[in-house]
Amino acid sequence: MAKIKKQPRPKAQTPKGFQDYFGADVTARNDMLATIAGVYHRYGFDALETSAVETVEALGKFLPDVDRPNEGVFAWEEDNDWLALRYDLTAPLARVAAQYRNDLPSPYRRYAMGPVWRNEKPGPGRFRQFYQCDADTVGSGSVAADAEICAMLADTLEAVGIERGDYIIRVNNRKVLNGVMEVAGLSGDDKEAERGIVLRAIDKLDRLGPDGVRALLGEGRKDASGDFTKGAGLADAQADVVMGFMEAKRETGAATVSRLRELVAGSAIGLEGASELETIASLLEAQGYDAARIEIDPSVVRGLGYYTGPVYEAELTFEVTDEKGRPRNFGSVAGGGRYDDLVKRFTGQEVPATGVSIGVDRLLAALRAKGRIDTTAVGPVVVTVMDRDRMSDYQTMVSELRNAGIRAEVYLGNPKNFGNQLKYADKRASPVAIIAGSDEFDQGIVQIKDLILGAEIAKNATLEEWKDRPSQYEVPRDQMLAKVREILDTHS
Amino acid sequence: MAKIKKQPRPKAQTPKGFQDYFGADVTARNDMLATIAGVYHRYGFDALETSAVETVEALGKFLPDVDRPNEGVFAWEEDNDWLALRYDLTAPLARVAAQYRNDLPSPYRRYAMGPVWRNEKPGPGRFRQFYQCDADTVGSGSVAADAEICAMLADTLEAVGIERGDYIIRVNNRKVLNGVMEVAGLSGDDKEAERGIVLRAIDKLDRLGPDGVRALLGEGRKDASGDFTKGAGLADAQADVVMGFMEAKRETGAATVSRLRELVAGSAIGLEGASELETIASLLEAQGYDAARIEIDPSVVRGLGYYTGPVYEAELTFEVTDEKGRPRNFGSVAGGGRYDDLVKRFTGQEVPATGVSIGVDRLLAALRAKGRIDTTAVGPVVVTVMDRDRMSDYQTMVSELRNAGIRAEVYLGNPKNFGNQLKYADKRASPVAIIAGSDEFDQGIVQIKDLILGAEIAKNATLEEWKDRPSQYEVPRDQMLAKVREILDTHS
Structure with missing residues (x-):
């Protein structure tokens, strides 16, 4: 095996002309x-x-006199065969x-x-x-x-x-x-060039109007920039x-x-x-x-x-x-x-x-x-992590929501900074956050935050402000699912 | 433009190792x-x-000392960049x-x-x-x-x-x-080779059993063919x-x-x-x-x-x-x-x-x-063509079926040979064929053939035999949809 030389870091980039699609x-x-x-x-x-790959021969897009397929397709040679996308x-x-x-x-x-x-x-x-x-x-x-x-x-x-x-x-x-x-x-074989010009002229009716097409059928047409296109004569x-x-x-x-x-x-x-x-x-x-x-x-x-x-x-x-x-x-x-x-x-x-x-x-x-596609992705309900020793409880909450067909997840980043969890929920376009710390577990309750209602203050609120908003509800743990459903229904 | 030489016909073949998937x-x-x-x-x-295409640099699968990416990926050079699938x-x-x-x-x-x-x-x-x-x-x-x-x-x-x-x-x-x-x-850096052998040996537990793995951890193992694999020692x-x-x-x-x-x-x-x-x-x-x-x-x-x-x-x-x-x-x-x-x-x-x-x-x-996927494709209801001047009527029948959510089509090949239409319906795995010629149009009726019931004689029957089978029903034109539904329901 060849020894790999120390390399600069690779660029994290899509190749030119290619695109990533999200969500x-x-x-x-x-x-x-x-x-x-x-x-x-x-x-x-x-x-x-x-499959994406065909032989160039089957695609029929190549000139036999050159050793490389012409522009227009992505092609490469493989075991003496030319393949192409x-x-x-x-x-x-x-x-x-x-x-x-x-x-x-x-x-x-x-x-x-x-x-x-x-x-x-x-x-x-x-x-x-x-x-x-x-x-x-x-x-x-x-x-x-x-x-x-x-x-x-x-x-x-x-x-x-x-x-x-x-x-x-x-x-x-x-x-x-x-x-x-x-x-x-x-219609003669010798009129192929004229026919081509006529075809292209007709195709431009929308853009050039009848007069423009007429000009192209005759001697030709000068466009606004002064460029002249020869007509079919x-x-x-x-x-x-x-x-x-x-x-x-x-x-x-x-x-x-x-x-x-x-x-x-x-x-x-x-x-x-x-x-x-x-x-x-x-x-x-x-x-x-x-x-x-x-x-x-x-x-x-x-x-x-x-x-x-x-x-x-x-x-x-x-x-x-x-x-x-x-x-x-x-x-x-x-x-x-x-x-x-x-x-x-x-x-x-x-x-x-x-x-x-x-x-x-x-x-x-x-x-x-036409507004026929909803491009506003609906994010998951986010169960925040106030106490990392309670991860099993949070996972149980999330399972309950998922089993009811509700998109939901536990926050899996570092839970230390609660503000980051709220920023995360915001970035995910989450409609609802669930909040439960040791107080809530002791009382058998959860806090349920309507993030769509509360969106305007979401980014900068402290936890205390957050808890005081009227868009936040304190419910017994066994009513969590019902309350989440109710909030989601009001927004759907 | 280079003049294209007269070529032999291209081969109609998927490239080696690629596959087409149907229906x-x-x-x-x-x-x-x-x-x-x-x-x-x-x-x-x-x-x-x-996208399917990435830069080879981003994929990270190449040896810098050679001018061609290594085996394992499909790659080609494009404007001085190597691209790959x-x-x-x-x-x-x-x-x-x-x-x-x-x-x-x-x-x-x-x-x-x-x-x-x-x-x-x-x-x-x-x-x-x-x-x-x-x-x-x-x-x-x-x-x-x-x-x-x-x-x-x-x-x-x-x-x-x-x-x-x-x-x-x-x-x-x-x-x-x-x-x-x-x-x-x-665990030392100098033990990398041994660790690799151990890892591969563990991975083979299923196939070699504990004794085989044990041999590979020690001096090595001779397989049934007599080939010897060196062990980790x-x-x-x-x-x-x-x-x-x-x-x-x-x-x-x-x-x-x-x-x-x-x-x-x-x-x-x-x-x-x-x-x-x-x-x-x-x-x-x-x-x-x-x-x-x-x-x-x-x-x-x-x-x-x-x-x-x-x-x-x-x-x-x-x-x-x-x-x-x-x-x-x-x-x-x-x-x-x-x-x-x-x-x-x-x-x-x-x-x-x-x-x-x-x-x-x-x-x-x-x-x-496990029989959890129905691989028997259900073909469309085929409306056969007995009288090509009645194409509008056949299309109307097919529209009626499609509008009711039933997969349906008119036979669009050459209608002259009725047997070909039946063979076609067979090849399509059609559950039902609709038959209507001038007699039927005169009487305001259609013939509806249950092809699943009638499958055993489908291939060789004459039109007359076909009409006589008990799996064929004559119904008023306005009951066509109901009868087709009834037949489809018995097979679902």
């Missing part, structure tokens, strides 16, 4: 994930938990669908929730590990599968506490967009088709679909896409999901290149205040769509699939903004 | 962890979730306790649950990612903290379904062992002390403690350890944890070198059949103890801490062996 932040997320899992399960989706939950699903294709039911409905890792430059609010929560149906080409996921997404948002009216799920179809490209004369007639598509949304789904049919007239793929949207809308309507919850909106594009049919996203429509104090819509918390090529990488066979991913942290932030 | 295996683990978290929370422990939940706790030492309450009770990663050679039943579930109290030197964790461990085992009588928690104290070493003349009188220690367990905790006091007479550290055990036993007794649940057992050593005081482990005492068909005790599912040096690495200050780690997968295996 209520952990449990609120777990509770939300459990609620979502309940909805997914009710819809017939089965849990899948793959998963960067999403879809790539492992594709691997699983291929690996177990003879054993899994088809269609395979699965949900997965857990952290993913991105090797990106960390920044404010940008983390290199974060949670995703996905549901996908693999092996069904029916748009009923897409409609089902949209319905499930609506149910999920309501189940976690987003009220009806505070969200909208928007559905579009890449096939309609392809039809529009065809009609606009942008479309002729006016071509740009009209694309703008018409984005503005095709009408009062009802049926009217929107008819407008889309006019726009893509002559394009087989476009008409197929319009029909699929019509089917999705009618399936959802039959199940009671009206356009106030799930609507057809041709302006939804979704960035990822791999979508091949319906795409959908959930937006929260209530206002929050941004970092500069301006009101703005909360925005997107989930999105997904249909993709057909992911499993094909492994097996050569095309397997239709559709699925959604919920941005767990954004959804949690939304629930906090 | 009920995922949810059973999550349910168990939620139950454990409930107990930990009631005891006043707060959740902590650190955590190999347990204790090292990140030590980092957190140091990093946030001014903000955390002291004592800090925290629990953590999640996967950890070991870069070890994979083998049967040995995985490179597995779950741990820990609870630790940092900043309390009181043995009341150790007693509390033992009590909590007993409550936890009972909460997840291990009955009283099926487990025993054994407590020992490293200080007593140190006292024994002192009395046996093994103790004189008989020294070995007597060590053997006396291992066999010091008596009928009651009090009797065991007195016997230990005799054995370590003259060693201050040994006597201190015996007193601590006495305190732990009396605290536990006051809370109703008798020796049938938590006992003092001097043969418990626990491998890890870093323990400095009380050590404890939970063993399940019921028999299971091993891979060779022989009955054996299930064995250890959790263990821990007191350690004082982990935070010191970062801050220079000694911070007393004590904690337990539950082997999640072993505990799950135990619950399965």
Whole structure:
């Protein structure tokens, strides 16, 4: 064994871009994930938990000409294999669908929730590990599968506490967009660059408005800082088709679909896409999901290149205040769509699939903004230690409380300084402290302090002041549990 | 961008030593962890979730003379920093306790649950990612903290379904062992090698019996294969002390403690350890944890070198059949103890801490062996598709079931081959199938098939045979929900 040199002390720090989560932040997320899992399960989706580590080969994120995987994933070499942390939950699903294709039911409905890792430059609010929560149906080409996921997404948002009216799920179809490209004369292999610019322009409608998008479809656009973004160079007639598509949304789904049919007239793929949207809308309507919850909106594009049919996203429509104090819509918390090529990488066979991913942290932030998550952690009842020889008695008190389902603990630090015990109870956000010294034991009583009532003086009070407060009660020992319950009830 | 070369198809495989978990295996683990978290929370422990990735420096598992971390962890270099996946939940706790030492309450009770990663050679039943579930109290030197964790461990085992009588928690104290070493003349710095051999020998008592241990304390031991293990070379009188220690367990905790006091007479550290055990036993007794649940057992050593005081482990005492068909005790599912040096690495200050780690997968295996976990996943009610133009009607049926809290789905594969739909329902372990074609819609009825009753013919039946079985019921459409409920109730 190599002799270990004398080292400076290690730094106690999370690596850059990583984060620790404490107490209520952990449990609120777990509770939300459990609620979502309940909805997914009710819809017939089965849990899948793959490991954090995959082969780089299976993830498919590397350039073969270099000896190190590209940026974007955390990867390392292990016994001549490159391994990496998963960067999403879809790539492992594709691997699983291929690996177990003879054993899994088809269609395979699965949900997965857990952290993913991105090797990106960390920044404010940008983390290199974060949670995703996905549901996908693999092996069904029916748009009923897409409609089902949209319905499930609506149910999920309501189940976690987003009220009806505070969200909208928007559905579009890449096939309609392809039809529009065809009609606009942008469908050839040589037009890939233009199509990319058009796609990105549509995606910016929210931010740039119709005029900005129109500029990007034409020669280009100069932004407020003077920077120029080159446009797709479309002729006016071509740009009209694309703008018409984005503005095709009408009062009802049926009217929107008819407008889309006019726009893509002559394009087989476009008409197929319009029909699929019509089917999705009618399936959802039959199940009671009206356009106030799930609507057809041709302006939804979704960035990822791999979508091949319906795409959908959930937006929260209530206002929050941004970092500069301006009101703005909360925005997107989930999105997904249909993709057909992911499993094909492994097996050569095309397997239709559709699925959604919920941005767990954004959804949690939304629930906090709406006051739907109680971030004020309720601490334990703290049994203070006045006499360290009475530890067994204190432990008995605490057992009695715990056995009644009440969160409780004995103070386990050095009991000498009673003020420290009160500071501790304060730091723990304890609702109640129990106090018993030799006087109390002699008289068969305990002091019970309502710390929420008494919070304003808690930090500086002497023991005597503390005892005199009206928020403190002296009760017979055998009424301790009842009194604690009574105090907790008044605060709940 | 480098041009990507034509590649052979990637292999759809989990990396060696990693595993995928499906359906009920995922949810059973999550349910168990939620139950454990409930107990930990009631005891006043707060959740902590650190990220999977730590700096190698903070983990403290590397040799400075080589440019690559040693075996045991998965590590990689990132912007001149070495990062690694955590190999347990204790090292990140030590980092957190140091990093946030001014903000955390002291004592800090925290629990953590999640996967950890070991870069070890994979083998049967040995995985490179597995779950741990820990609870630790940092900043309390009181043995009341150790007693509390033992009590909590007993409550936890009972909460997840291990009955009283099926487990025993054994407590020992490293200080007593140190006292024994002192009395046996093994306490000098130059005796480290001998102490290591003695420790390992004691740890093998279960497997080798007293004679085998005795041999290892002396010259050494030849095993059945003829291999020789060198012993500690103790004189008989020294070995007597060590053997006396291992066999010091008596009928009651009090009797065991007195016997230990005799054995370590003259060693201050040994006597201190015996007193601590006495305190732990009396605290536990006051809370109703008798020796049938938590006992003092001097043969418990626990491998890890870093323990400095009380050590404890939970063993399940019921028999299971091993891979060779022989009955054996299930064995250890959790263990821990007191350690004082982990935070010191970062801050220079000694911070007393004590904690337990539950082997999640072993505990799950135990619950399965006891039939306490239902591994037969209950699949969804499957609404089959006889007429694809009726998809809205099928979706309405499924919505009705889901809204009543019943797990249900429409068959979303290609509906042409009805037999495939039945095979699918079978693979999903569906309890009930709903069947409705144009005849049924015309008459306002549905066919409801009890698949559990009808399981034996499910695989090969024609649709006509299927319809004739007594396990199939024809009910008016508006009685569908009631009938499905009735069938599910008969099977629950």
